[in-house]
Amino acid sequence: MKELSYLIFQAVLGTTFLSCVLYLVFFVSQNGKVRRVARMILILSGVLQTLYITTRLLLAGYTPITSAHEAVVFFAWATTVAYVSFRWRYTVKNFGTFVSWLIMLLLVAAALASREILPLKPVLQSWWLPVHASVSLFAYAFFSLAFCGALMYLLQERELKRKTFGYWYARLPSLDALDQLNSHCVAAGFVFMTVGIVTGSLWTKQAWGTYWQWHPKEIWSMVTWILYLVMIHQRFTAGWRGKRAAVMAIAGFATLLFTLLGVMYPLGGV
Amino acid sequence: MPKESFILVGVNHKTTPVEIREKIALSSGYEQPLRQLAQIPGCKECYLLSTCNRVEVLVVGSAGQELEERLITFLFGADAPASTWREYVYVHTGSEAVQHLFTVAASLDSLVVGEAQILGQLKEAYRYATEIGTAGPLLNRLLHKSFSVAKRIRTETGIGSSAVSISSAAVELARKIFGDLQDKHVMLVGAGEMAELAAQHLVGQGVVSVTVVNRTFTRAVDLAQRFNGHAVSFDELLTQLEKVDIIISSTGAPNVILHKDQVKPVMRARRNKPLFFIDIAVPRDLDPALNDLENIYLYDIDDLSQVVEMNRSERDREALKAGRIVEEETMKFDRWLDGMELTPTIQDLRGKADEICRIELEKTLSRMSSLSDKERKSVEKMAAAISSRILHGPLQYLKSGSCGEHDMTQVKIETVRNVFGLDRNGTE
Numbered sequence: 001m002k003e004l005s006y007l008i009f010q011a012v013l014g015t016t017f018l019s020c021v022l023y024l025v026f027f028v029s030q031n032g033k034v035r036r037v038a039r040m041i042l043i044l045s046g047v048l049q050t051l052y053i054t055t056r057l058l059l060a061g062y063t064p065i066t067s068a069h070e071a072v073v074f075f076a077w078a079t080t081v082a083y084v085s086f087r088w089r090y091t092v093k094n095f096g097t098f099v100s101w102l103i104m105l106l107l108v109a110a111a112l113a114s115r116e117i118l119p120l121k122p123v124l125q126s127w128w129l130p131v132h133a134s135v136s137l138f139a140y141a142f143f144s145l146a147f148c149g150a151l152m153y154l155l156q157e158r159e160l161k162r163k164t165f166g167y168w169y170a171r172l173p174s175l176d177a178l179d180q181l182n183s184h185c186v187a188a189g190f191v192f193m194t195v196g197i198v199t200g201s202l203w204t205k206q207a208w209g210t211y212w213q214w215h216p217k218e219i220w221s222m223v224t225w226i227l228y229l230v231m232i233h234q235r236f237t238a239g240w241r242g243k244r245a246a247v248m249a250i251a252g253f254a255t256l257l258f259t260l261l262g263v264m265y266p267l268g269g270v
Numbered sequence: 271m272p273k274e275s276f277i278l279v280g281v282n283h284k285t286t287p288v289e290i291r292e293k294i295a296l297s298s299g300y301e302q303p304l305r306q307l308a309q310i311p312g313c314k315e316c317y318l319l320s321t322c323n324r325v326e327v328l329v330v331g332s333a334g335q336e337l338e339e340r341l342i343t344f345l346f347g348a349d350a351p352a353s354t355w356r357e358y359v360y361v362h363t364g365s366e367a368v369q370h371l372f373t374v375a376a377s378l379d380s381l382v383v384g385e386a387q388i389l390g391q392l393k394e395a396y397r398y399a400t401e402i403g404t405a406g407p408l409l410n411r412l413l414h415k416s417f418s419v420a421k422r423i424r425t426e427t428g429i430g431s432s433a434v435s436i437s438s439a440a441v442e443l444a445r446k447i448f449g450d451l452q453d454k455h456v457m458l459v460g461a462g463e464m465a466e467l468a469a470q471h472l473v474g475q476g477v478v479s480v481t482v483v484n485r486t487f488t489r490a491v492d493l494a495q496r497f498n499g500h501a502v503s504f505d506e507l508l509t510q511l512e513k514v515d516i517i518i519s520s521t522g523a524p525n526v527i528l529h530k531d532q533v534k535p536v537m538r539a540r541r542n543k544p545l546f547f548i549d550i551a552v553p554r555d556l557d558p559a560l561n562d563l564e565n566i567y568l569y570d571i572d573d574l575s576q577v578v579e580m581n582r583s584e585r586d587r588e589a590l591k592a593g594r595i596v597e598e599e600t601m602k603f604d605r606w607l608d609g610m611e612l613t614p615t616i617q618d619l620r621g622k623a624d625e626i627c628r629i630e631l632e633k634t635l636s637r638m639s640s641l642s643d644k645e646r647k648s649v650e651k652m653a654a655a656i657s658s659r660i661l662h663g664p665l666q667y668l669k670s671g672s673c674g675e676h677d678m679t680q681v682k683i684e685t686v687r688n689v690f691g692l693d694r695n696g697t698e
Contacts, residue, residue, distance in 0.1 A: 160446060161561060163573045165580050174449035175544065239541025242565045 005055035009073075009115075012052055013107055015045040020104045023097040027171060035096070039087070042100055046080040053077060060117050063130035069113040071137065071260065076106040078134070078141035082188075086145065092181050093173035098148040109261075128203035136196030136221075140256055142189030143228070147253035149181040150246035157243055175242065182245050183235060186252075190228050197225060220259040227252045274314070275333050276412065278367035279341040279359055280326030282379065286358040294325050294345050300398035307344060308404045312337045314680075315406035317399040317413065321391045323380070328371065330408050330680075333363045368412060368607075369600040375416040376423040378592055384429040389420050407684040408610065412603065419599045426595065427588040437468035439577040440548050440569070441475055444516055447546050447567055451475040457514040458482045459507065460521030461493045465550060468518050473497055481514060483507055485521070511536045511545070518548045519555040530559040537563060548574070609692070615683050616665060618692045623657040664690070 022038035025031075053074065056064035064070040083099045120129075156172040159165060172178075200221070201211045212218060231248045234240035240248075281291055300318060307316045307327060315330040325345065331337050338361050339352040346355050362370045373379050377388045396413045399405040405413070423429060441451075448454055454477045458465050461484045469480055480499030483506070484490035490501035502510055511517070511533065521527060537545070547568040549556040554570055561568040608614060631653055635646060664686055668679075687693065 156446070160443070160567055163569070163576060165577065169446070174445060175447050176449035239543070241542050242544065244542075244564065 001055065001059060005052065005059060006115075008048055008052045008055060009111070012045055012048045013111060015041055015048060016100070016104050016107055019045055020100045023100045027094055027097040030171070038100070039096060042080065042096070042103075043084060045103075046077070046084060049073065049077040049080060056117070060120075062120055062125060063133065064117075065130070065133035065137065066120055066124075067114065067116070067118055068261070069110050069115050071133070072106055072110040072113065074134065074137050075140055075144075075260070076103050076110065078138045079103050079106065079144050082138065082141040082145055086185075092149070092177050094171055095148065095152070095173075095181070098152060099145060102144055102148055123207045126203060126206055128199055128206060132196060132199040132203050135192050135199060139189045139192035139196050140260065142185045142192060143249070143253055143256055146182050146185035146189060146249040149178050149185060150249035150253075153178040153182065153246040154243065154250075157246075179241050179245060182249055183241075186228060186231060186245075186249060190225075190232055193221075193225055193228065197221060216263050217259065220255070220263045224252060224255045224259055227255055274330060275364045276328060276330055276362075276367040276408070277333050277337060277341065278326060278328045278362040278370055279338060279345065280319075280324060281345070281359050282324035282326075284379075285360055290355075290358050291325070300395060301402060303344075304398060304402050304404050308402075310337075310340050310344060312340070315409040316404045317396060317409055319374075319392060319395040321388065324374070326374070328367065328409070328412075330406065365600055365604045368603050369596060371412065371416050372419045372596045372599055373593075375420040376592055376596060377420070377429070378423075378589060378596070384588075386424075389417065392420075393417065407680045408607070411606070415599065415603055419596065422599075423592045423595050427591045429588045429592050436550070436571070436574050436578060437471040439574045440468050440518070441471045443548075443567070443569060443574075443577065444472065444546055445475070447544055448515065451477050453478055454516060455514040456480045456516045456518065457510055458484075458493065459517060459519040459527070459555065460484060460523075460551065461489050465518045465520040466493065466496075468548065468550070469497060472516065477516070481510060483510065508532060508536065512539045514545075515543070516546045516548070518550065520549075520551045521555050522551070523555055524553060526557050527555045528560070529557045530563065533557075533560055533566065534563060537565065550574070606693075609687070610680065610683055612668060612679060612683065615687060615692065616668060619661060619664065619686065619690060622690060622692060623661055627653045627657050 019038050019041040022034055022041065026034040026038055053064060056070060056073075065074050079099065080103055083096070083103075087096070152172050153175060155168045156175055156178065159169040159172075160175070200218075204213060204218075205211045227248070231240070231245065231252065235245060281294065283291075300320070303320075304316065304318055307313065307318060307329070310316075310329075312331045313329045317328045319326045319328075327341055327344065329337070329341065342352040342355050342359055345359070346352075360370075370379075375389060375392055377384050377386065380388055392413070396405065399409065399413075444451060444454075451472065456469055456472050456477050456479070458469055458480065461482065473480065480494065480497035482490040482494040482497075482499060482501045483504055484493070484501070485504055487501065487503060490503075494501040507528070519527070533545075542565050544565045544567065547556050547560060547566065549568065549570040551571075556568060556570075558568065558570070560566050609618065631650055635641070635649065641649070668682055668686055
């Protein structure tokens with residue numbers, strides 16, 4: 001089982017990498033056939049990721065979102081699922097190229113972390129764990145899509161402002177499409193994150209008897225949440241959009257990565 | 271009698287100045303001119319295309335000076351001898367005419383290369399020709415082929431997708447900023463011809479409304495009427511900025527008419543919805559510093575030319591590709607056309623019968639080893655006799671002279687080729 005699980009993870013890395021390369025080929029050549037293949041392979045990678053998480057679940061006996069490796073794998077999986085479901089709703093030109101590479105980076109980060117299965121503290125064994133962790137990571141997934149969209153927005157905006165019309169101009173979608181993508185993904189991510197924070201504090205109450213204990217992880221999650229709240233609020237009231245929204249999406253994503261990788265795991269997980 | 275072929279006579283925006291094109295005496299609609307054209311002696315099939323940039327007649331008949339002159343007279347009227355107009359018209363015959371038609375259909379000969387409208391106009395013109403019955407088998411085939419060639423070029427090359435003129439460059443940029451233009455509002459500041467053209471392009475993309483601002487209000491009203499829009503006075507320029515999305519400015523003002531400081535508060539009122547300024551006036555109307563404001567994109571005439579240039583090199587490549595496709599298809603069509611003559615049809619028919627006889631004889635005789643040479647010979651003879659008996663009727667039919675006033679040879683050839691499945695190639 002352990003070997004199988006290991007092999008599946010290698011397969012995930014392989015398929016995702018292949019998909020990234022094909023997306024890149026598509027980006028350069030703009031050949032529609034390549035994109036179809038790339039998308040199929042990305043979906044295949046998503047299926048393999050699901051399998052991998054299932055094997056971890058069977059091996060550990062609890063929802064495998066506790067170690068850094070597991071959390072980042074789940075993050076990548078959620079991003080893949082979010083992208084594919086998003087893609088199904090509407091298309092944004094060449095979005096896949098950016099998202100696939102982000103997923104790849106996440107998987108590489110996961111591959112570098114220890115894959116050891118650590119026993120879970122009895123106090124943390126609760127059904128809040130799968131709910132809280134998966135909902136929060138889905139929030140991260142949507143924020144990461146917003147991040148990719150924001151990068152594309154800034155690149156395209158630069159081309160249009162500078163009137164250079166280089167490589168990106170023809171290959172990137174319209175500013176409006178990217179801004180809408182930003183708005184939708186941030187809104188979706190924010191809903192998930194709110195639910196994540198509420199369930200997290202309920203879990204804390206169950207384990208330690210208090211809803212809020214000024215743990216750095218809690219503080220930083222709150223900072224991220226407020227950042228996105230401000231962003232959404234400003235969009236609705238003052239019409240913050242375009243470049244400003246893109247910059248905020250990038251800042252939000254940076255805070256989020258810092259919370260996930262800089263605060264949570266170095267400080268002993270969960 | 272000289273061989274029949276296609277003869278195409280026409281004028282377009284490249285060969286003929288507009289004053290001459292205006293002289294072309296075609297009454298409105300296609301019906302009457304087509305009937306007139308069909309009356310011209312020596313003209314067996316005919317078709318007529320008339321758009322604002324070109325008028326072309328395409329007929330099937332025996333090529334020669336005489337018919338050409340009659341066609342030119344048809345176009346320009348009998349007031350002056352046909353030779354007067356020679357320098358303005360182009361005459362193509364045979365495969366040149368085929369190639370020209372394919373080029374036109376693929377929009378390679380248009381004022382705005384790659385624009386899609388021409389194909390629709392071609393189809394409409396063809397519809398009239400079939401309804402009135404002036405298009406015969408050759409023209410039917412040729413025009414259908416031209417539609418599929420145009421389609422092929424559109425899918426296989428990027429000719430249709432790149433902007434080629436200032437105004438389509440403006441549209442392309444607008445699409446990069448706004449995506450969909452369906453719910454956008456356009457404002458014209460000043461009523462220049464270029465601005466009008468650009469607005470026309472934008473209306474073609476489905477913008478909701480056009481507002482016209484001009485120093486002389488009556489001119490504004492005139493122009494607004496053309497776009498079904500409304501006119502406003504010059505003092506309202508700033509308040510209008512809150513409502514519109516794309517501004518095309520082309521006034522003759524010597525100074526800048528809109529400053530950065532004036533527009534900045536407008537953006538707050540717009541809740542930062544993007545504004546796209548197109549300044550095609552020389553000297554410029556709009557403060558270049560506008561481009562520094564967030565969510566504002568300002569393009570002047572030079573910037574737009576840059577987009578046009580960028581597209582041009584790409585378009586030239588695509589046009590080259592498209593030209594190759596036209597040549598290839600012309601060659602295919604010529605080969606088909608050769609088959610549509612009497613002699614090759616008879617040859618093909620005989621050849622097919624002989625081929626069938628040969629194959630069947632081989633099959634049968636190889637199983638009958640007991641036959642003597644003499645017996646074999648008579649079996650072979652019998653097969654040949656059957657096939658020539660069968661072919662007798664069709665061949666008589668093909669060779670029989672024309673009945674009545676119409677020469678039916680083409681129709682007969684087409685029928686025989688279809689019944690016997692004699693397609694050489696290039697058929698799909």
